[in-house]
Amino acid sequence: MRAVRLTAATAVATVAALTAVTGCTEKSDSKDKGSDAVKVTATDDSCKVSATSFPAGHVKLAVENKGSKVTEVYVLFPDDRIVTERENIAPGTKANITAEIKAGDYEIACKPGMTGKGIRQKVKATGGKAAAKRDPRLDKAVAEYRTYTQAQADETLPKVKKFTDAIRKGDVEAAKKAYADSRIGWERTEPVAESFGDIDPKVDVREDGLEDGQDPKTDWTGWHRLEKSLWKDGKIGSREKELATLLDKDLKDWQNRVGKALITPTSMANGAKELLDEVATGKVTGEEEAYSHTDLVDFKANVEGAEKAYDLLKPVATENDAALTKELDRQFAALNKLLDEYREDKKSYDFTSYDKVGEADRKELSDAVNALAEPLSKLAAAVVVK
């Protein structure tokens, strides 16, 4: 989870980075090439597209909101995953959206009032640039990483059940014990999990991440809601039991869908970096596990997930940038060594409670995270460069 929850829509947009469909938005006045853009004219009850078929590759949408409501525009895969999106397009304004789009079928959706499924229009990206032939080692890396994410989900479900069973039994102590362990698989593969933008807000949102207008009493679900009950309130009521069952259900959904996530070598590399970003913004500060203080467990899991993606990409990355992988090896080792100082048994996930970690030590952890995350941000380039 990010320190401050993004709106559901922007969280969903992590798909763009994750699928290496490099979506980006720019102001309408910045680079207006005009003619080759697909014009999208949005009103309160229509979403007109100037071309329903365009060459794949670098596609630009020139959006104009002629309606009276604020709107947002999406490019969607047929299964509703998001290619790219742009929110908050005010009435009477224009916005450009650009994305690298492969050949295939898509939908463009306008959402007047920024709610609902939107007004949709089927479009097709044709021929265009065929994807360059990829290094077979990278295909293998992607396949192995996919297997890994599925395995993490598969292994997580029983651990979650142990946690939720304890809650359903009303056993506060047992639930507390099972809590951190139930999150490890999720934390290891978080960027993939987050790519299904609807699951993350259900299972991993923190109270401060709720959106305006959401009521914590009814709208706050998932691990952290239960964490608060267990550690702050110290009791389990009927609502908590309901939420436990809901958590099982939502994570089951994750387990069913995780195998379908779009994964590419660059999304793996940037996903690894994002795991470190998660650490830097949420765990190092102690915000993630504000009640249980099990931040270091999440921390370790994030690092493990990043290391897994890195290890799979390393053979190719080393060929392209040996200095980078040498530095990454060094920094992964340094961070893991530092983390080991916070657990007695190197095989257990029994880490020091984060409220016992002093400011100077937190700084040390933060420095080590920065030392790893900065070179890790260069991994994607080392994977794509020949």
Added chain:
Amino acid sequence: MADTDTDQVKDTGTATPPAPSRRSLLAAGGAGLALGAAAAGGAVALTRSGADDDMQPAAETGGAVPFHGAHQAGIATPVQDRLHFAAFDVKTDDREAFVQLLKDWTEAAALMCEGRTVGDGAYGGLPEAPPDDTGEALGLKPSRLTLTIGFGPSFFDKHGKAFGVADKRPEALVELPKFPGDNLDKARSGGDLCVQACADDPQVAVHAIRNLARIGFGKVAIRWSQLGFGKTSSTTPDAQTPRNLFGFKDGTRNIAGTEKDRLAEHVWVGDSTWMNGGSYLVARRIRMNVETWDRTSLQEQEDVFGRDKREGAPVGKAKEHDQPFLKAMKPDAHVRLAHPDANHGATILRRGYSFTDGTDGLGRLDAGLFFLAYQKDVRKGFIPVQRSLAADALNEYIQHVGSAVFAVPPGVRDKNDWWGRGLFERTEA
């Protein structure tokens, strides 16, 4: 090559410090003021004064200060309007990695001081990778950016052995003693390295530190940093002397960049070591209790400093630059205690900035002076002056809350040279 720093400002020539005026050469007063602050943006003050036609507001010239030279820029070169000062801890014991960092830093610093981007720039690279330069200084002028590096005592204590430079620790690089009234926050003190970034545009100074910190991740980590505005003293013989946040003029007789003799006598190290041509820097975060000061009567305020508030004239004199008669001042007056005559001639070059970091939890302005002083030897410069200030009446209104000292090596001579090369290079090389 510019062998004096007076030559170091190129560009339109308007930023070149004018020759010292007759008045400033004759003046001898008030050099020891340990506190100083700015006229709100020296540039504005100059424009308003209309007195010096040859001085153009510095920020508008936007010129580049040459990075290469016998001395590091940012010491005797004309003071800019803004500061971002950062102290770093070294996180590696790998000599090769650290030396590479110094080389990478030097290369980036030289580019940024020319107003150019770091590495492959801020855009146009691989879409999948973050750009080398963070980009927020794109389109901005060099803004007289200077970057000045220093090595702290802890650098030699903690890493001297691993880096094979323990025997090169300068004798003059001493830890500062505890001074009466110090209330030092460890989190705002010390540091193995420092980089002082001064520029006329705060975004340029912040960009420089941010990019150096980024290049340094894994090798160094920022320990603390301080933003400053409003130079509190000047190294150009300006018509206007800056004011500190207490509203008093300061730096009336600071060492000017044009005063080669005084620089040689008080600022530049002149010996046969790697520090030859370098200097020693003392950085102190001095919190001012501005609320209580503002409730203090004018008479007491003037008594505390030993100068009048309007003109800056020493007690009993009419003009700012009149020779002060120290005995006319109260025995605990700041100027009297800080003056070289009261300290066996101890003289320092000040380059401090005002700061405010918002307000504290009690609603008090978290403001004061980020004091920066360069000298040939801390033991003969800052330490005796600060000891003398133990009785300073000003102490009721200020508190030293952060402290650090650094050995500042000589300048980077040319494109093949790098920050700290003299320290790391074998003598036979």
